[in-house]
Amino acid sequence: MTTSEMLQRARRAVPAVAALTAEERTAALCAMADALEAGADRILAANAADCAAAEGKISPVMIDRLMLNEARIAAMAQGIREVAALPDPLGRVISSSVRPNGLCIERVSVPLGVIGIIYESRPNVTSDAAALCFKSGNVCVLKPGKEAAASASAIVGLLKEALLPFGAADAVNIPEDTSRAAAAEMMAAVGLIDVLIPRGGAGLIRACVTGSKVPCIQTGTGICHVYVDAAADQEMALKIIENAKTSRPSVCNAEEVCLVDRSIAPEFLPKLKKRLTDCRTAAGKPPVELRLCPESAVIIDGTPASDTDFDTEFLDYILAVKVVGGVKEAVGHISAHSTGHSDAIVTSDPSAAEYFLNTVDSAAVYHNASTRFTDGGEFGLGCEIGISTQKLHARGPMGLCELTSYKYVVRGSGQTR
Amino acid sequence: MTTSEMLQRARRAVPAVAALTAEERTAALCAMADALEAGADRILAANAADCAAAEGKISPVMIDRLMLNEARIAAMAQGIREVAALPDPLGRVISSSVRPNGLCIERVSVPLGVIGIIYESRPNVTSDAAALCFKSGNVCVLKPGKEAAASASAIVGLLKEALLPFGAADAVNIPEDTSRAAAAEMMAAVGLIDVLIPRGGAGLIRACVTGSKVPCIQTGTGICHVYVDAAADQEMALKIIENAKTSRPSVCNAEEVCLVDRSIAPEFLPKLKKRLTDCRTAAGKPPVELRLCPESAVIIDGTPASDTDFDTEFLDYILAVKVVGGVKEAVGHISAHSTGHSDAIVTSDPSAAEYFLNTVDSAAVYHNASTRFTDGGEFGLGCEIGISTQKLHARGPMGLCELTSYKYVVRGSGQTR
Numbered sequence: 001m002t003t004s005e006m007l008q009r010a011r012r013a014v015p016a017v018a019a020l021t022a023e024e025r026t027a028a029l030c031a032m033a034d035a036l037e038a039g040a041d042r043i044l045a046a047n048a049a050d051c052a053a054a055e056g057k058i059s060p061v062m063i064d065r066l067m068l069n070e071a072r073i074a075a076m077a078q079g080i081r082e083v084a085a086l087p088d089p090l091g092r093v094i095s096s097s098v099r100p101n102g103l104c105i106e107r108v109s110v111p112l113g114v115i116g117i118i119y120e121s122r123p124n125v126t127s128d129a130a131a132l133c134f135k136s137g138n139v140c141v142l143k144p145g146k147e148a149a150a151s152a153s154a155i156v157g158l159l160k161e162a163l164l165p166f167g168a169a170d171a172v173n174i175p176e177d178t179s180r181a182a183a184a185e186m187m188a189a190v191g192l193i194d195v196l197i198p199r200g201g202a203g204l205i206r207a208c209v210t211g212s213k214v215p216c217i218q219t220g221t222g223i224c225h226v227y228v229d230a231a232a233d234q235e236m237a238l239k240i241i242e243n244a245k246t247s248r249p250s251v252c253n254a255e256e257v258c259l260v261d262r263s264i265a266p267e268f269l270p271k272l273k274k275r276l277t278d279c280r281t282a283a284g285k286p287p288v289e290l291r292l293c294p295e296s297a298v299i300i301d302g303t304p305a306s307d308t309d310f311d312t313e314f315l316d317y318i319l320a321v322k323v324v325g326g327v328k329e330a331v332g333h334i335s336a337h338s339t340g341h342s343d344a345i346v347t348s349d350p351s352a353a354e355y356f357l358n359t360v361d362s363a364a365v366y367h368n369a370s371t372r373f374t375d376g377g378e379f380g381l382g383c384e385i386g387i388s389t390q391k392l393h394a395r396g397p398m399g400l401c402e403l404t405s406y407k408y409v410v411r412g413s414g415q416t417r
Numbered sequence: 418m419t420t421s422e423m424l425q426r427a428r429r430a431v432p433a434v435a436a437l438t439a440e441e442r443t444a445a446l447c448a449m450a451d452a453l454e455a456g457a458d459r460i461l462a463a464n465a466a467d468c469a470a471a472e473g474k475i476s477p478v479m480i481d482r483l484m485l486n487e488a489r490i491a492a493m494a495q496g497i498r499e500v501a502a503l504p505d506p507l508g509r510v511i512s513s514s515v516r517p518n519g520l521c522i523e524r525v526s527v528p529l530g531v532i533g534i535i536y537e538s539r540p541n542v543t544s545d546a547a548a549l550c551f552k553s554g555n556v557c558v559l560k561p562g563k564e565a566a567a568s569a570s571a572i573v574g575l576l577k578e579a580l581l582p583f584g585a586a587d588a589v590n591i592p593e594d595t596s597r598a599a600a601a602e603m604m605a606a607v608g609l610i611d612v613l614i615p616r617g618g619a620g621l622i623r624a625c626v627t628g629s630k631v632p633c634i635q636t637g638t639g640i641c642h643v644y645v646d647a648a649a650d651q652e653m654a655l656k657i658i659e660n661a662k663t664s665r666p667s668v669c670n671a672e673e674v675c676l677v678d679r680s681i682a683p684e685f686l687p688k689l690k691k692r693l694t695d696c697r698t699a700a701g702k703p704p705v706e707l708r709l710c711p712e713s714a715v716i717i718d719g720t721p722a723s724d725t726d727f728d729t730e731f732l733d734y735i736l737a738v739k740v741v742g743g744v745k746e747a748v749g750h751i752s753a754h755s756t757g758h759s760d761a762i763v764t765s766d767p768s769a770a771e772y773f774l775n776t777v778d779s780a781a782v783y784h785n786a787s788t789r790f791t792d793g794g795e796f797g798l799g800c801e802i803g804i805s806t807q808k809l810h811a812r813g814p815m816g817l818c819e820l821t822s823y824k825y826v827v828r829g830s831g832q833t834r
Contacts, residue, residue: 015752015776097797103786105796110778112808190627195809210607210630215809236831243833335432357826359432361527369520369829378834379522379825380514391529391822392612392632393810405808408796409774412786414653416660417795 003175003185006141007192010114013139013170018111020137020168022088028166029084029131033077035162036127036155040073046154047123054147058121066121066147076127076155083131086382089400090137104411109404111137113194116186117385118143118208120200123151129199130159130172132385136403141173141193143186145200149178187212195393199386202313217393219386222252222341223313224371227259227330227356229347234268236368237346238275241319243370244344245276245288250315252387253342253374257310257320259330265323266299273300276319286317295323310337327352331359338362340389342371363389363396420592420602423558424609427531430556430587435528437554437585439505445583446501446548450494452579453544453572457490463571464540471564475538483538483564493544493572500548503799506817507554521828526821528554530611533603534802535560535625537617540568546616547576547589549802553820558590558610560603562617566595604629612810616803619730634810636803639669639758640730641788644676644747644773646764651685653785654763655692658736661761661787662693662705667732669804670759670791674727674737676747682740683716690717693736703734712740727754744769748776755779757806759788780806780813 047068092109133140144152156174175182198208244255276288290302344366345356376384381399394402509526550557561569573591592599615625661672693705707719761783762773793801798816811819
C-alpha cells in the first residue's frame with residue numbers, strides 16, 4: 001500500500017472510530033495491551049533486525065533507546081492500560097446555554113480526526129501515541145524514524161489485529177515507506193491529516209513547523225530559566241537549581257540558564273559553584289559545567305559564556321549563568337531568549353513573584369518550584385503526547401483533552417432568524 | 418516604514434499591551450470609538466479617494482461595501498463601545514488544582530500575542546478586528562485589500578492616536594504597502610505573527626491556509642445542509658429552509674443544499690417548490706432556483722443539478738435538492754460534501770436527531786433550527802472575528818475567548834522532582 005492509499009484509508013476510518021462508545025474504546029485499548037504482550041516474540045524479532053541494521057550507524061545511546069526487551073514491552077502494555085483507565089475525554093459538555101429565543105446550545109468535545117505523529121527512534125512512542133490518539137477517538141498515522149521501522153511496524157500490526165474485532169483496524173496506521181518522503185507526504189496531506197505533532201529533536205520539529213501545510217503543533221524545545229531574586233531563600237534556590245539542571249539533563253523541562261540578581265551574586269554564586277561542581281564531584285555525581293557571563297566570571301571560576309550559550313538547549317550537564325539587575329531585567333532576558341517552555345523565579349517577595357508569573361510569556365511559569373514539573377503526569381493530566389510551546393490550540397503538556405476539538409450542538413423547536 | 422519594520426514593532430509591543438489592566442483596555446477602547454467619530458472627516462476624505470480610485474474597477478456591490486458615511490462611521494464607533502463593554506477574556510482561571518506535593522497549578526487565559534488579519538474591501542473590518550484583538554490583549558496587524566487602503570490607514574491612524582496615551586499605539590498596525598507582497602510577508606512572519614485569520618472569500622482563505630507558514634485559522638466557507646427527515650414537521654421544515662436559504666443568501670451560514678427523505682419526497686417537494694418559488698414570486702420576493710437531483714426532478718420542475726452543484730457555495734438564491742434514503746444516507750452525503758460549517762436536521766424523531774447531531778462532523782449541528790444562527794452574537798459570545806471551520810484551536814464562531822491562549826501558573830514552596 002502506498003503512503004497516499006494509507007492516508008486515504010486513515011481518513012475513511014474517522015467516522016467509525018469517532019462512533020465507538022467509551023466502553024468500546026476502553027475494551028479495545030485493553031485488547032491492544034494484551035496483544036503486545038502476546039505478540040512480544042514478533043516485536044523482539046523485528047527489533048533485533050532494527051538493532052542489527054543500526055549497529056555502528058547510530059550512537060550507543062540511540063541504540064539503547066531503540067532496543068526492546070520483555071520488560072520494555074510489558075511497560076508499553078502497562079502504559080496502554082493506564083491510558084485505558086483515564087476518564088473519557090469525549091462528549092464532555094464544555095459549556096451550555098439556553099438563548100432568549102429558546103435555542104439550547106452546547107459546546108461538546110469531539111475527536112480532532114486524523115493525527116499524524118512524526119517521531120524518531122524510540123519504538124515505545126508507537127504504542128504510547130496510538131493509545132492516546134485512540135482513547136480520544138482519533139485515527140493516527142505514525143511515522144517512526146527509519147531505524148525503528150521494523151519494530152514500529154510489528155507493534156502497529158499487533159495493535160491492528162487487536163482493533164479488528166472492534167471494526168477499527170484502520171484507527172492506527174504506519175506507512176510502509178518510513179523514509180523522509182513519507183514524512184513530506186504527511187506534511188502535505190491537507191484534508192487527510194488534521195494535525196501533525198512532531199516528537200523528537202529540534203531539527204525534526206523545525207522541519208515540521210516550517211515545512212508542513214497541515215496544521216502542526218510545535219513541541220518540545222526548552223531553554224528553561226531559573227531566576228534567583230534578591231529576596232530568594234538561597235538554600236531553596238540551590239535545591240531547585242540542582243534538581244532542574246541535573247535530575248534529567250536530556251529532557252526539555254531541564255534548566256539551561258540561571259539568572260542571579262546582582263545584589264546577591266557575590267554571596268550566591270560561590271554557593272552555586274560549590275553545589276553544582278565541587279559537592280557533586282565529591283559525591284561521584286557528574287559535575288555541572290558553568291558558562292559564565294563576564295560579571296559572574298569575576299566572582300567564580302568557570303567557562304566564559306559564548307554568544308550562543310544563552311540561546312542553546314544544552315541537554316547536558318552545562319548551565320549558563322548571568323547576573324541581572326532585578327526581576328524586570330530577568331524577565332527582559334527571558335523574553336528575548338526563552339523558547340516559551342518553562343521558567344521559574346525563586347523569591348520570598350510576593351510582588352516580584354507575581355510580576356514574574358504575570359509577565360513571563362511561557363507555557364509554564366513557576367514560583368519556588370523546579371521547572372522539571374512541566375509534564376502531563378505531574379500536572380494531573382494522567383499522560384501526555386508532548387509539550388506544546390506554541391499558543392494556538394494547546395499550550396504546555398498535552399493530555400487527552402488537548403487531543404480533542406469541540407462542536408456546537410444546537411437544539412431548537414423551529415427557530416428561524 | 419517597511420512591512421518588516423512594522424512587524425518587528427508589532428512584536429515588540431506585545432508585553433506592554435498584555436500588561437494593560439482590564440480597566441485600561443476598556444478606557445482605551447472608548448477613546449478609540451471617540452477618535453473615529455471625532456476624526457470622521459479624515460476617514461471620509463480617505464474613503465472618497467478609495468471610492469474614486471475603485472470606480473469602474475470593481476462591481477457596484479463592492480463599491481457599496483467600500484463606501485463609508487457618517488452613519489457607518491458611527492456604527493463602527495458603536496461596535497467598538499459594545500466590545501469594550503464585554504467581559505474581560507484575560508486572567509480567567511480556566512482550571513486549577515493542588516497536587517499531592519502541594520504545588521498549586523492554575524491554567525490562566527492570556528493573549529495570543531500578534532494576530533494578523535488579512536481581509537478585503539470592507540473598511541469596517543479594520544475597527545472591528547482592532548477592537549476584538551485589543552480587548553483580548555493582543556497586538557494586531559491589519560492588511561486590507563488595496564481598494565480600502567486609504568480608508569483603513571485613516572482608521573488605523575486615528576486608533577493609534579487614541580492608544581498613544583495608554584502607551585499602546587503599536588497595538589494596532591497596518592502595512593504602508595497593502596499589496597499582495599505584504600500579505601505574503603505576513604504569511605512568512607514566523608516568530609513575529611502568532612496566528613493569521615483571513616476574512617473574505619474562498620480564494621483568499623485558500624491562499625492563506627495553503628501558503629502560510631504562520632499558523633492560520635480557516636474561516637468562512639459554508640456549504641450548509643438542511644435534511645428533512647421522514648418524521649419532520651413539514652411546515653417547520655419549510656419555515657426553516659426558507660429562512661436558512663433566503664434571509665441572507667450571501668453569508669456563510671446560509672443553506673446551500675436541501676436533503677429530503679425518499680418516503681416524504683412526493684409530498685414535501687411540491688410544497689418546497691411552492692414555498693421557495695411560486696409564493697415568493699407572488700409576494701415580490703426573489704424566487705429560489707432549485708437545482709434538482711434526477712430523483713427530485715421526476716417530482717417537481719427545476720434546473721437539473723450539475724456535478725458540481727452539491728459542492729458549491731452559491732451565496733445566492735439557488736438551492737441544490739437531493740432525495741436520500743434516510744438519516745444515514747443524509748449523514749453520508751453531508752460527510753462527503755459539507756465544508757464542516759453548519760448542518761441541520763428537521764425531525765420529530767429523537768433517535769434520528771441524536772444520530773445526526775452525534776455523527777455530522779461540523780462546527781455547528783442543529784436539530785429543528787435554522788443554520789443561520791451560527792454567529793457569535795446569536796451564540797451569546799457578544800461578538801465574533803470569524804467562524805472557524807477547522808478543528809484546531811477554535812471551531813465555529815470565534816469570540817474574545819477564542820482570541821486567547823493560556824499558560825500554567827505554578828506556585829510552590831521549594832518543590833523538586
